[in-house]
Amino acid sequence: MAESIQLTAPNNVTYTQPTGLFINNEFVPAQSGETLTTVNPFDESIIAAVASAGTDDVDLAVAAAREAFQAPEWRSMGASERGLLLCRLADLCERDQEILATIDAWDNGKPYDSALNEDVAEVISVFRYYGGWADKIQGRTIETSDAKLAYTRHEPVGVCGQIIPWNYPAMMAAWKLGPALACGNTVVLKAAEQTPLSILYLATLVKEAGFPKGVVNVLNGSGTVAGAAIAGHLGVDKIAFTGSTPTGKAIMKAAANNLKAITLETGGKSPLLVFEDANLDQAVKWSHVGIMSNMGQICTATSRIYVQDSIYDTFVEKFKQYTIENSKVGSQFDPAVNHGPQVSKTQRDRILQYVESAKSEGAELVLGGGVPQAGDKGYFIEPTIFKDTNREMKAVREEVFGPFVVIQAFNSQEDAIKKANDTEFGLGAAVFTENITRGHKVAAAIEAGMVWINSSQDSHFAIPFGGYKQSGIGRELGEYALSAYTQVKAVHVNLGSWL
Numbered sequence: 495m496a497e498s499i500q501l502t503a504p505n506n507v508t509y510t511q512p513t514g515l516f517i518n519n520e521f522v523p524a525q526s527g528e529t530l531t532t533v534n535p536f537d538e539s540i541i542a543a544v545a546s547a548g549t550d551d552v553d554l555a556v557a558a559a560r561e562a563f564q565a566p567e568w569r570s571m572g573a574s575e576r577g578l579l580l581c582r583l584a585d586l587c588e589r590d591q592e593i594l595a596t597i598d599a600w601d602n603g604k605p606y607d608s609a610l611n612e613d614v615a616e617v618i619s620v621f622r623y624y625g626g627w628a629d630k631i632q633g634r635t636i637e638t639s640d641a642k643l644a645y646t647r648h649e650p651v652g653v654c655g656q657i658i659p660w661n662y663p664a665m666m667a668a669w670k671l672g673p674a675l676a677c678g679n680t681v682v683l684k685a686a687e688q689t690p691l692s693i694l695y696l697a698t699l700v701k702e703a704g705f706p707k708g709v710v711n712v713l714n715g716s717g718t719v720a721g722a723a724i725a726g727h728l729g730v731d732k733i734a735f736t737g738s739t740p741t742g743k744a745i746m747k748a749a750a751n752n753l754k755a756i757t758l759e760t761g762g763k764s765p766l767l768v769f770e771d772a773n774l775d776q777a778v779k780w781s782h783v784g785i786m787s788n789m790g791q792i793c794t795a796t797s798r799i800y801v802q803d804s805i806y807d808t809f810v811e812k813f814k815q816y817t818i819e820n821s822k823v824g825s826q827f828d829p830a831v832n833h834g835p836q837v838s839k840t841q842r843d844r845i846l847q848y849v850e851s852a853k854s855e856g857a858e859l860v861l862g863g864g865v866p867q868a869g870d871k872g873y874f875i876e877p878t879i880f881k882d883t884n885r886e887m888k889a890v891r892e893e894v895f896g897p898f899v900v901i902q903a904f905n906s907q908e909d910a911i912k913k914a915n916d917t918e919f920g921l922g923a924a925v926f927t928e929n930i931t932r933g934h935k936v937a938a939a940i941e942a943g944m945v946w947i948n949s950s951q952d953s954h955f956a957i958p959f960g961g962y963k964q965s966g967i968g969r970e971l972g973e974y975a976l977s978a979y980t981q982v983k984a985v986h987v988n989l990g991s992w993l
Contacts, residue, residue, distance in 0.1 A: 519707035535603035547715035562708030577628030584621035624672035641990030650678035652731030660686035757968035762921030765914035766796035772926035784950030790897035794922035845896035920962030
């Protein structure tokens with residue numbers, strides 16, 4: 495199999511697509527010769543076949559990363575120079591932003607404008623942000639006595655295994671690569687098997703930016719083979735994973751073999767609370783953004799909406815109408831479309847099972863629940879709203895990961911908080927109220943790593959991202975992410991003499 499091919503996307507963007515594994519700054523075939531195919535979820539056509547890594551390929555990538563970590567070209571590189579490499583990578587991503595956006599739209603199904611103006615824009619910002627941090631990772635001197643000088647050094651962890659999801663391919667790669675590289679680590683990154691293409695293209699930019707060989711290695715392959723091999727590899731010092739909670743638990747078990755440091759960002763079932771004093775029009779708009787953007791394929795999606803009983807019926811009707819008026823379903827390359835297909839047939843069928851489950855358990859279907867292009871190809875799901883739900887329903891308790899929202903009423907602030915916290919997850923939450931005291935008190939009471947007041951999903955690369963409970967361990971983004979990619983060494987210097 496050739497290690498690159500020429501592709502022309504449906505929007506007529508032509509580019510060179512790497513198809514091999516990226517190890518030591520070169521694209522190579524999988525040792526087994528195995529491949530995986532990636533599919534356009536709009537029409538189910540095959541886009542490309544790429545190399546699929548086995549355990550032998552993981553061994554090679556980890557060995558390359560270990561050698562690079564110990565080599566003077568990287569280990570002795572000045573922190574400012576590392577920062578310049580990240581900024582150069584950001585510049586290259588900006589230069590090729592239309593290609594990166596095209597690839598993720600084609601491979602994932604998300605609307606092109608979202609891929610360009612949200613995902614790739616964040617990729618560029620994240621690399622520049624951590625480029626600025628590279629020479630500001632500092633230890634401290636600690637006062638004890640005149641006879642001792644004590645100080646700390648923040649040193650890189652070593653070889654970092656990073657496993658990213660399919661919902662934001664290029665963006666999730668940047669979230670993990672940025673802080674790891676700023677701190678001086680080396681990386682073996684595995685893309686999701688559903689969306690491998692943009693990460694392989696990003697690897698070409700890593701090489702062009704001037705990163706030494708072996709510093710960044712990119713593998714494709716199944717989670718059960720390549721992902722499991724990375725998580726359990728004795729040559730990997732840290733694992734960072736974004737994906738489902740069950741997979742996160744399996745990775746945590748595998749990482750125990752050598753006590754790897756771990757960062758996990760896993761599932762969510764985020765609540766959104768609408769109090770009777772909220773600006774209702776704003777609450778409706780943000781509620782739509784919170785669950786329908788990216789076709790609901792967001793770990794922090796505010797997929798449980800709780801509305802105060804005095805405004806419940808009004809909210810449901812307004813939310814339904816707003817969703818009807820602001821959901822244009824179709825091709826990801828149609829500028830009028832803001833709702834593309836789900837990423838795969840498996841994901842679409844899973845959502846349909848939750849629709850049937852909600853119906854059978856007595857929830858009232860307000861909107862959607864079906865396939866909008868019956869008889870045509872493509873993995874589409876209509877924006878779906880259920881009301882009059884309760885905590886016993888499967889669709890209320892489990893993460894659906896689609897444009898699927900459940901709504902129920904609450905009668906007091908205490909009731910709202912109780913309902914919001916009644917979940918094994920704790921990733922995000924949103925609160926809508928014009929009462930500033932209530933907003934802050936409810937935000938403090940909700941068991942979640944992130945709470946939005948009068949908005950939903952508007953994260954920022956400088957603000958930490960992560961969850962409580964079974965939504966993960968550690969934080970990504972912002973200064974907080976740096977602590978996940980450094981270890982602290984204490985140095986004691988005796989300035990006195992032994993008497």
